[in-house]
Amino acid sequence: MTSDVEISGVGMTAFQRDAERSILTLMETAVDRALNDAGVSVGDVTSVHVGNMAAEAFDRRSGLATGLAARYGMRPACVDRIENTSASGASAILRGYEALESGRSDVALIVGVEKMSGVDTDRATDVIGRIVHEREFAHGVTLPSFAGLAADAYLRRHDADRRALSEVAVKNHANGANNEFAQFQREIDAEEVEASPLVADPLRLFDCCPMSDGAAAVVLTSEGVGDIVVRAVSSAVGTHAVAERDDVLRVECAGTAGQIAFDRADAKRTDVDVACVHDAFTILEILELEELGFYEPGTAWNAAMTGETGLEGDLPVNPGGGLKARGHPLGATGVAQIVELTWQLRGEAEGRQVSHARVGLGINIAGFGNNAVCTILSS
Amino acid sequence: MTSDVEISGVGMTAFQRDAERSILTLMETAVDRALNDAGVSVGDVTSVHVGNMAAEAFDRRSGLATGLAARYGMRPACVDRIENTSASGASAILRGYEALESGRSDVALIVGVEKMSGVDTDRATDVIGRIVHEREFAHGVTLPSFAGLAADAYLRRHDADRRALSEVAVKNHANGANNEFAQFQREIDAEEVEASPLVADPLRLFDCCPMSDGAAAVVLTSEGVGDIVVRAVSSAVGTHAVAERDDVLRVECAGTAGQIAFDRADAKRTDVDVACVHDAFTILEILELEELGFYEPGTAWNAAMTGETGLEGDLPVNPGGGLKARGHPLGATGVAQIVELTWQLRGEAEGRQVSHARVGLGINIAGFGNNAVCTILSS
Numbered sequence: 001m002t003s004d005v006e007i008s009g010v011g012m013t014a015f016q017r018d019a020e021r022s023i024l025t026l027m028e029t030a031v032d033r034a035l036n037d038a039g040v041s042v043g044d045v046t047s048v049h050v051g052n053m054a055a056e057a058f059d060r061r062s063g064l065a066t067g068l069a070a071r072y073g074m075r076p077a078c079v080d081r082i083e084n085t086s087a088s089g090a091s092a093i094l095r096g097y098e099a100l101e102s103g104r105s106d107v108a109l110i111v112g113v114e115k116m117s118g119v120d121t122d123r124a125t126d127v128i129g130r131i132v133h134e135r136e137f138a139h140g141v142t143l144p145s146f147a148g149l150a151a152d153a154y155l156r157r158h159d160a161d162r163r164a165l166s167e168v169a170v171k172n173h174a175n176g177a178n179n180e181f182a183q184f185q186r187e188i189d190a191e192e193v194e195a196s197p198l199v200a201d202p203l204r205l206f207d208c209c210p211m212s213d214g215a216a217a218v219v220l221t222s223e224g225v226g227d228i229v230v231r232a233v234s235s236a237v238g239t240h241a242v243a244e245r246d247d248v249l250r251v252e253c254a255g256t257a258g259q260i261a262f263d264r265a266d267a268k269r270t271d272v273d274v275a276c277v278h279d280a281f282t283i284l285e286i287l288e289l290e291e292l293g294f295y296e297p298g299t300a301w302n303a304a305m306t307g308e309t310g311l312e313g314d315l316p317v318n319p320g321g322g323l324k325a326r327g328h329p330l331g332a333t334g335v336a337q338i339v340e341l342t343w344q345l346r347g348e349a350e351g352r353q354v355s356h357a358r359v360g361l362g363i364n365i366a367g368f369g370n371n372a373v374c375t376i377l378s379s
Numbered sequence: 380m381t382s383d384v385e386i387s388g389v390g391m392t393a394f395q396r397d398a399e400r401s402i403l404t405l406m407e408t409a410v411d412r413a414l415n416d417a418g419v420s421v422g423d424v425t426s427v428h429v430g431n432m433a434a435e436a437f438d439r440r441s442g443l444a445t446g447l448a449a450r451y452g453m454r455p456a457c458v459d460r461i462e463n464t465s466a467s468g469a470s471a472i473l474r475g476y477e478a479l480e481s482g483r484s485d486v487a488l489i490v491g492v493e494k495m496s497g498v499d500t501d502r503a504t505d506v507i508g509r510i511v512h513e514r515e516f517a518h519g520v521t522l523p524s525f526a527g528l529a530a531d532a533y534l535r536r537h538d539a540d541r542r543a544l545s546e547v548a549v550k551n552h553a554n555g556a557n558n559e560f561a562q563f564q565r566e567i568d569a570e571e572v573e574a575s576p577l578v579a580d581p582l583r584l585f586d587c588c589p590m591s592d593g594a595a596a597v598v599l600t601s602e603g604v605g606d607i608v609v610r611a612v613s614s615a616v617g618t619h620a621v622a623e624r625d626d627v628l629r630v631e632c633a634g635t636a637g638q639i640a641f642d643r644a645d646a647k648r649t650d651v652d653v654a655c656v657h658d659a660f661t662i663l664e665i666l667e668l669e670e671l672g673f674y675e676p677g678t679a680w681n682a683a684m685t686g687e688t689g690l691e692g693d694l695p696v697n698p699g700g701g702l703k704a705r706g707h708p709l710g711a712t713g714v715a716q717i718v719e720l721t722w723q724l725r726g727e728a729e730g731r732q733v734s735h736a737r738v739g740l741g742i743n744i745a746g747f748g749n750n751a752v753c754t755i756l757s758s
Contacts, residue, residue, distance in 0.1 A: 010618045046426070053435075053441055054441055055432075056432075056433040056435045056436035056437075056580070057435035057436050057441075058435075060436060060502075060505050060509055060535070061506075061509050062432055062433055062436075062462060062464050062509070062510065063462075063463065063464040063510055063745060063746060063749070063750075064744065065463065065751045066464070066616055066619060066745060066749050067512075067513070069616045069619075069620065070512065070616070070620065070749065075615070075616055076616065077613065077614060077615060078473065078638070079463070079468045079543075079614070079616045079750060080461050080462070080463050080473075080474065080614075081462040081463065081506040082459050082460070082461060083441060083442075083459070083460040083461075083462060084442065084444065084445070084458070084459050084460065084461075084645075085441050085442040085445070091459045094457065094459075095459065095474065098477050098478055098483055099477055099481075100481035101480075101481035101482065101483070102477040102478075102481040103480065104477055104480070125437075126438050126439050127435055127440075127441065128443070130439055130440050131441065131442055133446075133449065134446070149698075170534060188388030234456065234680060235457045235458070236454070237445055237448045237449070237453070237454060237455065237458045239449070239450030240445060240446065240448075241449065261455070265557070290724075316593065326412060348522055349699040366442060366445060367442055367445065370442070370445050370449065371442075371458060372446045372516050
């Protein structure tokens with residue numbers, strides 16, 4: 001590595017169900033905001049990397065990155081799309097980061113996007129369902145059912161209360177209520193979570209992230225240009241088939257990617273002031289906090305209950321509402337995490353600002369924990 | 380750039396219509412061959428980059444790279460899929476190249492793959508059709524119709540004979556006849572091309588590449604390990620909407636990517652001993668040879684007629700059969716070009732070996748010339 005990579009601009013669309021706007025329009029809105037925020041003009045962009053999971057299947061559209069460059073008349077040297085299922089956004093950040101590290105690009109525009117509305121629901125469910133290992137898919141196991149099994153195992157093994165899961169959703173909704181870009185901007189209480197329809201016992205509807213449309217963008221530049229330093233971006237694959245894991249409560253790829261990131265950033269767990277984790281299901285927030293070493297195994301369930309992961313707690317988690325309340329447009333999520341962390345580290349997260357936020361961590365997960373990308377930023 | 384990037388192993392499947400083998404099995408066959416050729420074990424691979432255009436749409440499958448890593452039990456640090464429509468393969472090579480340049484990876488496995496058989500034909504046609512600009516797509520213009528319009532304009536402007544197009548197909552079929560991995564391993568004559576059904580006047584069926592299934596793989600390593608040097612990989616976007624181009628006979632992105640590659644490689648056109656160009660339609664081979672600077676505008680049409688681009692000519696083009704005869708599994712093509720060039724530069728292309736081949740060039744095109752990736756190799 002020759003020099004630091006920095007963030008000089010971020011922007012995103014509101015995350016919502018929005019069948020009207022095209023995927024290109026979603027990208028354009030996020031890009032306009034990020035370029036404006038960075039004070040970078042279209043002609044300065046030297047590479048474009050789009051993180052997107054399934055536009056071909058959802059929208060019959062490939063070549064998103066070229067389509068975006070064409071809209072702006074951009075002529076950057078390198079334009080591509082990166083896919084790593086639900087971690088496509090963070091993989092695109094990593095791809096742009098390496099473009100800068102390699103010396104090939106000096107202003108990399110990263111855009112995460114997904115348009116899930118207006119899609120044939122059976123087809124969307126089928127494509128999302130096939131994120132899991134093909135042998136497990138053949139048995140009918142889905143992401144929610146894996147999450148339900150893990151939640152059940154966790155609560156039993158650690159003698160934890162189902163209320164612990166509810167409080168993760170309650171916290172993230174409370175945060176989302178203060179985020180104008182969040183899909184759900186209203187507070188809920190634990191009773192509402194527990195009265196919502198059962199999805200995969202013990203998980204209920206309000207334990208699960210929604211289907212969303214949206215885009216988020218980040219401008220990465222060389223040292224001395226931006227205001228937020230990307231101290232590390234690292235990725236790791238884990239065991240794809242859940243049945244092959246030694247422990248059903250481990251999300252090893254998150255732990256591995258996290259450890260590499262901490263090593264590269266030369267940072268300690270206690271340095272982290274704010275984290276955005278991949279709470280596609282409430283149980284995942286708990287498992288990831290343990291896997292990343294913020295909590296000992298079997299102890300993170302209590303964190304949302306006691307307020308430790310709330311905005312005023314020791315380790316505020318998902319201040320933007322997380323996947324649960326901000327929404328989860330698949331390929332956009334990993335980029336939106338970096339947008340939120342940037343706002344937090346700049347002190348711009350009005351209404352949900354974490355105090356004294358200097359170091360932020362994001363973790364974006366693919367499949368049911370088969371691949372993870374971890375990013376550490378500092379102001 | 381700190382050191383050279385080299386190719387230490389290549390491999391591919393036969394390209395054919397093959398609805399039976401899964402996309403993962405196709406990748407596995409190519410990877411086994413490339414790793415074996417490189418003498419690299421699974422545990423040595425530090426990053427995996429899959430080039431694929433549309434597995435979500437064709438096969439309802441995302442996360443190909445993680446799926447592949449899981450099959451081998453690989454635990455490389457970075458695993459992702461790259462998409463750039465029909466140039467996805469070469470974009471994956473560029474992505475792996477940058478991973479090495481950035482110092483993040485020292486053994487990058489690149490796999491290009493597409494499975495087009497067993498796909499709902501209407502859906503496949505629709506997804507491929509949408510490679511063109513959305514406004515042009517709305518008017519019903521398709522890749523073959525653009526190619527037909529360009530061919531017609533070319534023949535008229537340069538007072539060239541339709542036979543010139545036929546001879547490109549004849550040459551590439553003659554080459555494919557000596558390639559055990561080619562989809563069409565039989566020679567044809569110009570009369571057969573001209574008697575084939577009309578697709579988009581003046582282009583006929585035998586002017587067009589087929590639908591194919593297949594995979595190709597390349598192992599990139601640091602200096603001193605491999606036997607072929609990657610002297611440059613460069614990419615460039617061009618004008619997306621064909622109607623916005625100043626000249627309908629220009630494929631500017633190919634020229635730009637080519638110029639950058641020649642500059643980076645510090646090579647001249649006359650240094651190139653063998654080239655693999657993107658002959659999705661016969662007219663494209665001609666246009667690209669002119670755009671890359673091998674021929675003056677309006678003169679390349681004669682090259683196949685006179686044998687200049689044949690195996691014994693001054694500049695042998697598409698010795699493996701090109702997209703026309705080897706086949707065109709979209710995301711696999713850009714990688715297959717590099718596999719063929721490697722065989723040529725090593726002197727391993729039995730039955731179709733170009734003599735004294737020391738420098739090779741590959742050009743892989745997205746859309747109808749909206750993005751191109753150019754690679755220059757030397758032995």
